[in-house]
Amino acid sequence: MGGLVMQIQVKLFAMLQEALGETVTVEVPATPSAEEIKGAVSQIAPNLKQMIQTSRLAVNQEFTTNAPIQLQSTDEVALIPPVSGG
Amino acid sequence: MYYLNIGDSPINVDALYQKLKDPQYGGIVTFVGTVRQWTGDIETKYIDYSAYHPMAEKQLEKLAAPIEAKGARVVIAHRTGHLELTDEAVFVGVAAAHRGDAFRWCEYLIDTLKQEVPIWKKETDTDAVRWGD
Numbered sequence: 001m002g003g004l005v006m007q008i009q010v011k012l013f014a015m016l017q018e019a020l021g022e023t024v025t026v027e028v029p030a031t032p033s034a035e036e037i038k039g040a041v042s043q044i045a046p047n048l049k050q051m052i053q054t055s056r057l058a059v060n061q062e063f064t065t066n067a068p069i070q071l072q073s074t075d076e077v078a079l080i081p082p083v084s085g086g
Numbered sequence: 087m088y089y090l091n092i093g094d095s096p097i098n099v100d101a102l103y104q105k106l107k108d109p110q111y112g113g114i115v116t117f118v119g120t121v122r123q124w125t126g127d128i129e130t131k132y133i134d135y136s137a138y139h140p141m142a143e144k145q146l147e148k149l150a151a152p153i154e155a156k157g158a159r160v161v162i163a164h165r166t167g168h169l170e171l172t173d174e175a176v177f178v179g180v181a182a183a184h185r186g187d188a189f190r191w192c193e194y195l196i197d198t199l200k201q202e203v204p205i206w207k208k209e210t211d212t213d214a215v216r217w218g219d
Contacts, residue, residue: 013138014206015217058204061141078138084218085135085142085164085205086119086176086196 004030008071010041011078016052020045031068041079056080088150088160092137092205094167097174105161106181113185115192119176121169129212135166135175138204145203153191158182162195164205175207 009023026040034057042049057064058078059071071077089105099118106114121133142164150160161179169175178196182188209216 011138013204014136014208058138058141061138061144063202078141080138080204081206082218083201083204084207085137085203086200 006030006032006071006073008037008075008077010037011076013078014081016048016055016079016081019048031070033068034064034066037069037077038079051081052079054082088147088154088162090143090146090150090160091163092139092142092146092166094165097163097165097177099174099177102161102163102177102179106159106179108159108181110157110183111159111181111188112183113188114179114181115185115188116177116179117192117196118174119196121171121173121175123171128216130171131210131212132171133169133175133210134208135164135169136206136208137164137166142204146199149195149198149202153180153195156187156191158187158191160191160195162199164199164203166205 005027007025007027009025011023012020024041024044026044028037028040037057038052042052058080059069060076103116123130146162150162153160159181163177165175178192180188180192180195206217
């Protein structure tokens with residue numbers, strides 16, 4: 001950890017959006033993992049931690065793996081709660 | 087070429103079926119998911135669907151493209167917004183040369199859609215509001 005921190009906006013959907021709004025702004029380490037981003041959102045809403053943990057992360061509308069993410073300030077970051085279409 | 091649509095307009099099953107007809111195909115399998123009233127003891131009144139556009143459309147393309155590459159045709163429509171009992175929520179259709187592939191790919195598409203496409207249902211039941219299933 002170099003101690004570098006970046007501020008990102010995370011788009012929310014479904015029950016997370018209903019509870020927290022369309023986006024939340026969080027601080028994460030530079031080159032964060034999906035788990036670190038989810039952890040940062042959980043800090044804002046500890047009561048939703050379980051739902052956040054079971055959500056998947058998408059960057060620029062692609063699901064991520066848990067590898068460190070090279071985030072640019074223009075990237076679209078989103079938390080995808082368990083989907084229920086069909 | 088596949089046809090994919092996610093939107094608030096009612097699903098026109100007949101029009102979507104027509105998109106699958108083609109002399110090269112001898113088997114057409116369609117699945118239509120509708121709003122069900124009872125799930126065990128839980129009674130559903132209505133469902134509101136929402137989607138992450140355009141990621142949801144991109145995910146559908148990822149599902150449809152490999153199947154089209156095998157020579158079949160894929161038509162998928164998912165409705166969003168407010169749906170009442172019996173309304174069509176999703177249409178998945180596959181036209182292939184033979185029925186075996188059409189059955190297999192149609193089932194694969196609806197099963198994978200339910201896992202990989204960012205669409206959510208908010209179910210208003212008589213006793214509670216439930217997200218997902």
